[in-house]
Amino acid sequence: MKVVGLITEYNPFHNGHYHHITEARSLTGADYCVVVMSGNYVQRGAPALLDKYTRAKMALACGADLVLELPVCFSSASAEYFSMGAVSILENIGVIDYLCFGSECGKIDTLKEASDILLTEPPLFKKILNESLKAGKTFPQARMEALRMFMPQADISIFSSPNNILGMEYIKALTSLNSRIIPVTIPRIASGYHKEALNEGVDSVISSATAIRRAVRxxxxxxxxxxxxxxxVFPLLSSTYNKTWPVFEEDFSLLLQYKLMAETSASLTKYLDVTPDLANRIKGLMEPGFSYVEAAKAMKSRQWTLTRINRSLLHILLNITEDSMKQYKANGYAQYGRILGIKRTSSPLLRTMAKKSKLPLITKVGGTANKLSKTAQSMLNEELCSTALYNEVVYNKFGILPKSEYKQGIVLQD
Structure with missing residues (x-):
């Protein structure tokens, strides 16, 4: 049995994602495709456009055999924590042979070279990184400068392109975990990650998720x-449109206003990614009536990227703290494998996972907590609370209340 793992958001699922699944299976000769997917919140620090169960249905309908949830503490975090959380799930379920990801670079050896530098952080690398940070550059910019000094012959885009950055972090995570999983990359095609306009065409057009979200907005x-x-995918999109989606950052604006009113600059520093300087900036610039988007834009600066601000605000809103992340890190990152959906024909895969997994596998929430460690319970409680908040926003926006996590079963696909 060969199994390929993918790390995804599917926000929303589009033709490029279908290409990824198809190519991953073809390149690796995999019998099964396991997806680790962000839940109701994504890595750019925002709610997902559609809920996780609808997106799991889309993935299963388009070639995935099993969809596992990436806990919210990782799905909303920096590239390093996002990658470590997802890779730790793939590693510890015990069945994954390959990790396949898309990249602008498309060259696994180049990405491996860069990831080794990031992992070992030679003295000169640290020196250049710290000097760039002191000069007022953002962390991504500073790291790009340091990498460029070690790999002068490499295409400069490798150091700044989003999928390349994640690819380097995936490989770094595999190395850190002494994983036997083999990394494989495929070139990203047709549309840039941040391209905001839909591509033109009459059939199977590949447009970025950013462009699709912008079109919906x-x-x-x-x-x-x-x-x-x-x-x-289209029937799932059209049948639920303006019933349970779209969900945007602005839909959480009042919740964010209330949360920030109840916090002080000092108390904000307990949340993941919120430094004392950033906490002061958040409290100083948050104005009554600001929407979520307006607040983030006001707080953006040369030092803090918009994505960093969005993540920080989301961590505040969802009560994701620095201490909890330290606890998860100390205990091996992901504490369980939660199954969102599976194809009925993939029962042999599930049976093998049940035998080999080092993580407890969760198929339903009810009665699960007592079987988990305290650290795992903490991680699961974060997920349950964040999903309840997402569901409440959906209800207030559309008048339809999604099933609670205790009543929602896993998605079974024929």
């Missing part, structure tokens, strides 16, 4: 997306 007719997503 601009109230583009849902029918205009039909060529940008697989045929299996």
């Amino acid at each position: 601009n109230k583009t007719p849902i029918t205009d997306l039909i060529n940008h997503v697989p045929k299996e």
Whole structure:
């Protein structure tokens, strides 16, 4: 049995994701494809456009055999924690042979070279990094400068392109965990990660998730997306549109206002990614009436990227603390493997996982907590609370209350 693992968000699932699954299976000869997917909150520090169960259905309909949830503490975190959380799940479920990811670079040896530098952090690398940080550059910019000094012949885009950065972190995570999983990359095609306009075409167009979200935000007719997503996905999009999605940052604005009113600059520093300087900036610039998006833009500076601000605000809102992340890190990162969905034909895979997994596998929440360690219970409680908040926002926006985590079963796909 060969199994390939993918780390994803599917926010939303589009033709590029279908290409990724197809190519991953083809390149590795895998019998099964296991996906670790962000839940209801994603890495750029925002709620997912659609809920995790709908996105799991899309993945299973388009070639995935099993979908596992990436806990919110990792799904909303920096590239390093995002990667370590997801890779720790793939490593510890005991069945993954390959990790396949898309990259702008498309060259695994180049990404491995860069990841080794990031992992070992030679003295000169640290020196350049610290000097760049002192000069007022953001951490991503400072790290890019340091890497460039060690790899002068490499294409400069490798150090700044989003999927390259994640690819380097995935490889770094595999090395840190002494994993036997083999990393494989495929070139990202057709549309840049941040491209905001839909590509044109009449069939199977590959547009970025950013472009699709922007089109939805601009109230583009849902029918205009039909060529940008697989045929299996569009019915799920159209049948739930304006019923349970779209969900945006602005829908959490009042919640954020209330949360920040109840905090002081000192208390804010307990949350993940919130330094004392950033805490002062958040409290000093948050104005009554600001939406979530307006607040983040006001707080952005040369020192802090918009993504960093968004993540920090989300961690504050969801009560994700620095101490809890330290606890998870000390205990091996992910504490369980939570199954969101599976194909009925993939029962042999699930049976093998049940025998080999070093992590407890969760198929339903009810009665689970008593079987978990205290650290795992803490991680699961974060997930349950963050999902309850997401569901409440959906209810207040559309008048439809999604099932609670205690009543929602896993997605079973024929």
